Amino acid sequence: MNLLTIILSGFREIKAHWFRSALTMFGVICGVASLVTMAAFVKGKENLLRESLAQSGGLERITIESEDDLPDYQKHLEDEIRGITLKDVYALKNNAPLVYNVTPIIQKRSFRSDLRVTRKEKSTRFTLLQGTWPESLDIMDHEIEHGRMFSEIEDHLAKNVCVIGTEVRNSLFGEYDENGETIVPIDETIFINYKPFKIVGMLKEYMTEADRKKKEEAKKNKGATQRGFDWRSMRYKDSNSRRSMIVYSSKNSTILIPLNTLVSKLDSSFESGSKMDRSLSELTMKIFDVSLLEKSLQQVRNVLLRTHNGLEDFEFETQESFADDITQAIYNERTSGMFIAGICLLVGGIGIINIMLSSISERVREIGIRKSIGATNLDMFSQILTESVVLAVSGGIIGLIASPFLIDALASYAPDTTPPIMTVESMFIGFSFSAITGSLAGLIPAIKAAKLDPIEALRYD
Amino acid sequence: MPLLELRDIHKTYYLGGETIRALDGVTLDIDSGEFISIIGPSGSGKSTLMHIIGCLDSPTSGTINLDGVMIHNASARQLASIRNKKIGFVFQFFNLLPKLTVRQNVELPMIYSGFSSKERRERAMNALESVNMEDRSKHRPSQLSGGQQQRTAIARALVNNPKIIFADEPTGNLDSNTGERILQMFDKLHTEGKTVMLVTHDPEIAAVTPRRIEIRDGKIANEIDPKLSGQTPRFNIGTKN
Numbered sequence: 234m235n236l237l238t239i240i241l242s243g244f245r246e247i248k249a250h251w252f253r254s255a256l257t258m259f260g261v262i263c264g265v266a267s268l269v270t271m272a273a274f275v276k277g278k279e280n281l282l283r284e285s286l287a288q289s290g291g292l293e294r295i296t297i298e299s300e301d302d303l304p305d306y307q308k309h310l311e312d313e314i315r316g317i318t319l320k321d322v323y324a325l326k327n328n329a330p331l332v333y334n335v336t337p338i339i340q341k342r343s344f345r346s347d348l349r350v351t352r353k354e355k356s357t358r359f360t361l362l363q364g365t366w367p368e369s370l371d372i373m374d375h376e377i378e379h380g381r382m383f384s385e386i387e388d389h390l391a392k393n394v395c396v397i398g399t400e401v402r403n404s405l406f407g408e409y410d411e412n413g414e415t416i417v418p419i420d421e422t423i424f425i426n427y428k429p430f431k432i433v434g435m436l437k438e439y440m441t442e443a444d445r446k447k448k449e450e451a452k453k454n455k456g457a458t459q460r461g462f463d464w465r466s467m468r469y470k471d472s473n474s475r476r477s478m479i480v481y482s483s484k485n486s487t488i489l490i491p492l493n494t495l496v497s498k499l500d501s502s503f504e505s506g507s508k509m510d511r512s513l514s515e516l517t518m519k520i521f522d523v524s525l526l527e528k529s530l531q532q533v534r535n536v537l538l539r540t541h542n543g544l545e546d547f548e549f550e551t552q553e554s555f556a557d558d559i560t561q562a563i564y565n566e567r568t569s570g571m572f573i574a575g576i577c578l579l580v581g582g583i584g585i586i587n588i589m590l591s592s593i594s595e596r597v598r599e600i601g602i603r604k605s606i607g608a609t610n611l612d613m614f615s616q617i618l619t620e621s622v623v624l625a626v627s628g629g630i631i632g633l634i635a636s637p638f639l640i641d642a643l644a645s646y647a648p649d650t651t652p653p654i655m656t657v658e659s660m661f662i663g664f665s666f667s668a669i670t671g672s673l674a675g676l677i678p679a680i681k682a683a684k685l686d687p688i689e690a691l692r693y694d
Numbered sequence: 695m696p697l698l699e700l701r702d703i704h705k706t707y708y709l710g711g712e713t714i715r716a717l718d719g720v721t722l723d724i725d726s727g728e729f730i731s732i733i734g735p736s737g738s739g740k741s742t743l744m745h746i747i748g749c750l751d752s753p754t755s756g757t758i759n760l761d762g763v764m765i766h767n768a769s770a771r772q773l774a775s776i777r778n779k780k781i782g783f784v785f786q787f788f789n790l791l792p793k794l795t796v797r798q799n800v801e802l803p804m805i806y807s808g809f810s811s812k813e814r815r816e817r818a819m820n821a822l823e824s825v826n827m828e829d830r831s832k833h834r835p836s837q838l839s840g841g842q843q844q845r846t847a848i849a850r851a852l853v854n855n856p857k858i859i860f861a862d863e864p865t866g867n868l869d870s871n872t873g874e875r876i877l878q879m880f881d882k883l884h885t886e887g888k889t890v891m892l893v894t895h896d897p898e899i900a901a902v903t904p905r906r907i908e909i910r911d912g913k914i915a916n917e918i919d920p921k922l923s924g925q926t927p928r929f930n931i932g933t934k935n
Contacts, residue, residue: 235808238805245793249793598789599791601789602789602790602791603802603806604750604774604777605748605750605777605783605789606777606778606783606802606803606806606850607774607775607777607778607779607803607806607807607854608774608778608806609770609771609774609775609806610770610771610774611771612774612806687750688745688750688751691750691785691789
C-alpha cells in the first residue's frame with residue numbers, strides 16, 4: 234500500500250467525519266497559532282529592546298558617575314571627595330589606551346527646575362540639557378539631520394550655540410508648518426535659562442523601525458498636519474519596554490551645548506577656581522573591544538584612583554546589565570510562550586488520541602476486513618498513524634494560515650504592546666510540532682489497530 | 695499434488711482453565727478445481743477450520759501445505775500476503791466497507807498487492823462484469839440490495855485471481871431466491887475451474903457441491919466424495935422439499 238493511497242484514505246476519513254475532524258483539529262490549530270503568535274510578539278519585543286540598546290551606544294559604551302558613598306575603609310575621607318572632573322578626562326585620554334572618545338558631560342534636567350527652555354511664550358517639559366564636547370555625538374550615537382554640530386572652537390570660546398532634538402523643536406516650534414512641511418529651526422534663537430542660544434543643528438528623530446513605518450503610513454493616510462507620535466504618553470507598559478522607550482524619548486528631548494558655555498554661562502553653582510575642578514555629571518567613553526571589557530574597566534579604574542588620590546568616589550555603569558536584562562526578559566517570555574503553546578498542542582494531541590481511539594473501536598470491522606483481504610499489521614499501523622498525522626498536519630497548516638490574522642487582531646486590540654514580527658522559524662517550529670504531535674498521538678491507536686485479531690474483528694458488531 | 699494438504703490439525707483453546715478442542719486431528723486433501731462444502735452445526739469447529747485454512751488463524755499442531763507453502767508456521771506478514779494473493783473470502787454479512795464505492799471495495803485487495811491505480815480500476819471493472827455488477831460500480835454498499843452486495847463481495851474475492859475461494863454462509867443473510875442465484879454463481883466459478891469451499895450449517899446448501907465434509911466435535915465425521923465412492927452428486931438447486 235503506497236503512501237499516497239494511505240494519505241488519500243486519511244483525507245477521506247477526515248471528510249467522512251468532517252465535523253468531528255474539525256473539532257479534533259481545533260486543538261492543533263489553537264496550539265500552532267498560539268505558538269506562532271507568541272513567538273511573533275516576543276520577537277517584536279526583542280527587536281525593540283535590541284534596537285534601543287544600540288541606540289544608547291551599544292555595549293561598547295561605559296559611563297562613570299560620581300559616588301558619594303565611599304567604601305567602608307575610606308569613610309573617614311569623605312571630606313576629600315571632589316567628584317569627577319575634567320582632570321579625569323585628560324588623564325584617561327592620556328593614560329588609558331583601551332578606551333577612546335572620553336567625553337565629559339554635565340547634565341541639567343528641566344523637571345529639576347534648574348533649567349527652563351523657552352521661546353516666546355512656549356516652553357519645553359522634560360528636557361535634558363547636556364554640556365559636552367563635540368565627540369559626544371558619536372558616543373551617544375546621535376545623528377545630525379539638519380545643520381551641524383558645534384565645533385571645538387565654539388566650545389573653547391563658550392559660544393551660545395546649541396543642537397536640539399526633535400522633541401524640543403516640537404515643543405517650541407511645532408513639528409509641521411501650515412503647508413505640511415517639517416519645520417527646521419536652524420539659526421533660530423531659543424532661550425535657555427533666559428539666555429539666548431542659536432540653534433546650529435538638529436538631531437534626527439529617533440524611533441523604532443516599526444514606529445517609523447507606522448508614522449510614514451499615518452503621514453500618507455491622514456495628511457501632514459497629524460502629529461505622529463507623542464513620546465511622553467508612554468505607550469509601553471512593562472518595565473523593559475518602557476526603559477527602551479526612555480532611551481528614544483530622552484534622546485529626542487536632548488539639547489546639546491558646549492561644555493564651556495554651560496560651565497561659564499549657565500552654572501550658578503560654579504563659583505570660582507579652575508574650570509578643571511568643576512565636577513561633571515558623568516564621564517562617558519567607548520572601549521575598543523567588548524571582549525576586553527573587564528581589562529578596560531580595570532585600566533580606567535587604575536587611572537581614576539590615581540587622579541582621585543586613591544578615593545573610590547566613582548562608579549562604573551556599563552550597558553551589560555541592560556543587555557543581560559534584555560536576554561533574561563526574552564528568555565522568560567519565550568519560555569512562558571512555549572509553555573502555553575506546548576499545553577495547547579498537548580491538549581490538541583490528546584484530542585487526536587481520543588478521536589483516533591474511538592474511531593478505531595468504530596472501525597474494528599473495517600480493520601478485520603482489510604486484514605482478511607491481505608492488509609499486514611504494518612499496513613494497518615501506517616494507515617492509522619497516517620490518518621492521525623494528516624489530521625494534525627492539516628490542523629497545523631490551518632493554524633499557520635490563521636496566525637497572521639490572530640496576530641493582527643491581538644495587535645489592534647492591544648496597541649500597547651510592541652509591534653509583533655512573524656518569523657519563518659516559528660512557523661517552521663509550529664508546523665513540525667503539529668506533525669510530531671500527530672505521530673505521537675497516532676502511535677497508541679495505530680499499535681492497537683495493528684494488534685487487532687482479524688477473526689475477532691470480523692465477528693465484532 | 696493436491697492444492698491443499700492438511701495433516702492432523704489440532705486447535706486447542708483455553709478458556710477460563712477449561713480446554714476446548716475446536717479441531718481434533720483433521721486430515722484432509724483438496725485438489726485444485728474442487729467444489730467442496732464443509733458442513734456442521736455451530737460449534738462443530740467448521741469455522742475454525744476455515745479460519746485456519748484461510749490463514750486467519752494458526753493451528754496448535756499439525757501441518758498445512760497450501761499451494762506449496764507450509765502455512766502452519768508462516769509469519770503474520772507471509773500469512774497476510776497469502777490471504778491477499780491466494781485466498782478470496784466471501785462472508786455472510788458481505789463485509790464491504792460502507793464509505794467506499796462498489797469499485798473501490800473491489801479494488802481494496804489490489805491496494806495491498808501494489809497494483810497501479812489504472813490497473814486496479816481495469817481489473818476491478820472486469821471482476822464486476824463477471825458478477826454483472828459493472829453498472830453499479832459508483833454506488834455505495836448501502837444503496838445496494840443484499841444480493842448485489844454479495845455479488846460485489848464475490849467480485850472482490852475474485853479480483854486477485856486467488857487459488858481458492860472461501861464462502862462462509864454466503865446465503866445466510868439473503869432470501870432463498872437470491873441465495874440460489876449466489877450459489878449458482880459459485881457453481882459457475884467452479885465450472886470455470888476455480889476451487890471453491892462453502893462453509894455452512896445447512897445440508898440443503900451443502901447439497902450443491904459434489905464433495906461434502908461433515909465436521910462434528912472437531913473431527914471429520916462423514917465425507918461424501920464422488921471420486922472415492924462413485925456416488926453421483928445430488929445437484930438439484932431450487933427443488934427444496
